[in-house]
Amino acid sequence: MARMKFLCDADRCIECNACVTACKNEHEVPWGINRRRVVTINDGKPGERSVSMACMHCTDAPCQAVCPVNCFYTTADGVVLHSKDLCIGCGYCFYACPFGAPQYPKVGNFGSRGKMDKCTFCAGGPEADNSPAEYAKYGANRLAEGKLPLCAEMCSTKSLLAGDGEIIAQIYKERVVKRGYGSGAWGWKTAYREIVAS
Amino acid sequence: MTTLVARFLMIVGAFALLALVIGAQPVSAQQPTMVNPQASSVKEDQLFQQLDRISGRCTLPDQKACTIEQPAGRDWRNFHGVTLRWIGGIAILGILAVLVIFYLWRGMVRIENGRSGRTIVRFNAFERFVHWMTSTCFIILAVSGLNITFGRPVLLPLMSPEAFTAWSEWAKYAHNYLSFPFTLGVILIFFMWIAGNIPNRVDVEWFKRGGGIVGHDRPPAYRFNGGQKMIYWIVVLGGTAVAVSGYVLMFPFYGTGIQNMQVAEITHGIVAMLFVAAMIGHIYIGTIGMEGAFEAMGTGTVDLNWAKEHHSLWLEDERARREPTDLQRRASTTPAE
Numbered sequence: 001m002a003r004m005k006f007l008c009d010a011d012r013c014i015e016c017n018a019c020v021t022a023c024k025n026e027h028e029v030p031w032g033i034n035r036r037r038v039v040t041i042n043d044g045k046p047g048e049r050s051v052s053m054a055c056m057h058c059t060d061a062p063c064q065a066v067c068p069v070n071c072f073y074t075t076a077d078g079v080v081l082h083s084k085d086l087c088i089g090c091g092y093c094f095y096a097c098p099f100g101a102p103q104y105p106k107v108g109n110f111g112s113r114g115k116m117d118k119c120t121f122c123a124g125g126p127e128a129d130n131s132p133a134e135y136a137k138y139g140a141n142r143l144a145e146g147k148l149p150l151c152a153e154m155c156s157t158k159s160l161l162a163g164d165g166e167i168i169a170q171i172y173k174e175r176v177v178k179r180g181y182g183s184g185a186w187g188w189k190t191a192y193r194e195i196v197a198s
Numbered sequence: 199m200t201t202l203v204a205r206f207l208m209i210v211g212a213f214a215l216l217a218l219v220i221g222a223q224p225v226s227a228q229q230p231t232m233v234n235p236q237a238s239s240v241k242e243d244q245l246f247q248q249l250d251r252i253s254g255r256c257t258l259p260d261q262k263a264c265t266i267e268q269p270a271g272r273d274w275r276n277f278h279g280v281t282l283r284w285i286g287g288i289a290i291l292g293i294l295a296v297l298v299i300f301y302l303w304r305g306m307v308r309i310e311n312g313r314s315g316r317t318i319v320r321f322n323a324f325e326r327f328v329h330w331m332t333s334t335c336f337i338i339l340a341v342s343g344l345n346i347t348f349g350r351p352v353l354l355p356l357m358s359p360e361a362f363t364a365w366s367e368w369a370k371y372a373h374n375y376l377s378f379p380f381t382l383g384v385i386l387i388f389f390m391w392i393a394g395n396i397p398n399r400v401d402v403e404w405f406k407r408g409g410g411i412v413g414h415d416r417p418p419a420y421r422f423n424g425g426q427k428m429i430y431w432i433v434v435l436g437g438t439a440v441a442v443s444g445y446v447l448m449f450p451f452y453g454t455g456i457q458n459m460q461v462a463e464i465t466h467g468i469v470a471m472l473f474v475a476a477m478i479g480h481i482y483i484g485t486i487g488m489e490g491a492f493e494a495m496g497t498g499t500v501d502l503n504w505a506k507e508h509h510s511l512w513l514e515d516e517r518a519r520r521e522p523t524d525l526q527r528r529a530s531t532t533p534a535e
Contacts (some may be wrong), residue, residue, distance in 0.1 A: 034260070039254040042254070043255040066279060068347075069354070071363070085360065085363070086359050089367075092463075095271065096275040098267055098269045099267060108450045110375070184243075187266070
């Protein structure tokens with residue numbers, strides 16, 4: 001089985017935000033929620049870099065560990081998913097997540113955050129694959145259709161890679177060797193406790 | 199002739215200039231052939247060395263999204279899943295174990311001289327209302343709060359995930375909304391009983407003599423003895439700490455960042471666990487631990503012999519305060535006879 005991961009090659013990201021838009025459109029993500037976002041570090045200074053970030057589908061995911069109602073589960077592909085039927089909107093996953101992935105539809109006063117929403121690696125949720133119920137809660141299930149996440153699929157510079165961790169790490173390593181530089185796979189150390197050539 | 203010389207000089211000058219330009223050509227051609235775009239670029243490891251999180255600029259209205267990495271979440275996760283469970287487990291099971299052993303060894307602290315049958319008012323209706331309002335809220339807050347820490351390993355295996363979610367969601371709302379009467383109760387308790395709860399020398403003596411609980415000694419005490427003063431300050435200080443940290447959590451990200459939220463949760467968790475443990479001790483002494491103690495908060499009156507044994511100085515004060523009025527009443531009623 002593949003171990004699904006994201007890898008953002010910051011040396012290629014041009015901050016076009018197409019991944020953000022594609023994600024919102026593909027899953028009909030409501031207003032105020034962004035499953036993926038692009039953050040620019042050292043903006044306007046020499047050496048600025050942009051990183052597209054969403055749920056990294058961590059190994060031994062912190063959200064899963066702290067959830068008081070155990071609503072998370074990891075699929076055979078290593079994708080971290082959750083059940084909105086079980087989520088109580090306590091906000092703990094947001095405190096634990098190293099990548100700020102969990103989002104809530106409401107502001108959150110008096111614990112009224114609503115059900116948590118996050119990137120599903122385009123893999124839906126616990127409902128039947130590509131059922132209307134699954135689409136309404138989690139968006140499209142592209143993995144069930146044999147497709148990879150749309151954000152990475154349509155990245156114009158192929159900065160954002162999604163797929164089997166070993167394959168995308170290999171692609172990145174080859175790039176680094178060929179062009180002679182690479183700022184590293186952002187977040188991999190935190191999410192998977194591994195470093196890819198930097 | 200002069201024009202010829204001038205023309206010659208001009209030609210020589212032009213050649214000299216040309217030679218200079220040709221001579222200079224190799225120098226300007228020596229530009230760097232390799233550009234390292236990495237020379238000044240930001241690197242993850244460097245950023246982590248400067249700060250424990252990486253933030254940048256993003257175009258989203260939600261500025262929390264501009265932090266892309268905060269590995270501190272791992273530490274918080276470890277606290278929530280491991281440290282807090284140990285603190286809570288040791289504190290709560292520990293105090294229960296101590297109380298069971300203590301009860302088996304000491305049994306109920308009896309009123310030594312038996313009941314006199316005469317009673318004296320200890321807590322008026324308002325004081326009892328405040329006590330029971332606060333304590334009812336506290337018990338619900340404690341159970342719903344413990345559910346967040348211990349529900350998943352203890353309760354979830356016993357019920358369906360859907361049922362556990364339904365219960366946890368109700369518990370969460372109860373926890374959030376009952377915090378308001380609880381906080382009000384803590385404030386009222388603070389003002390209502392502050393006068394009798396300033397620690398003094400009598401308390402030192404009281405603790406030295408075992409407080410009438412450990413041994414069979416009956417050290418004197420005013421309205422509140424050393425142990426009760428401890429409970430008072432645990433409620434006031436602990437209650438303030440859980441209330442403040444709780445409201446920070448209830449109104450997330452109002453002038454606070456994710457780090458503050460983590461600190462608030464850690465404070466809330468630790469203080470609440472110790473608070474619960476202390477209150478278990480308080481409930482023990484107020485019920486099966488001591489004969490005649492529950493009535494103080496139940497009916498509001500206590501037996502005179504109980505008051506004599508546990509709050510001798512208070513009883514004297516009360517009598518001194520009441521006797522003149524008794525005399526007055528007698529004086530005013532006598533002539534009518």
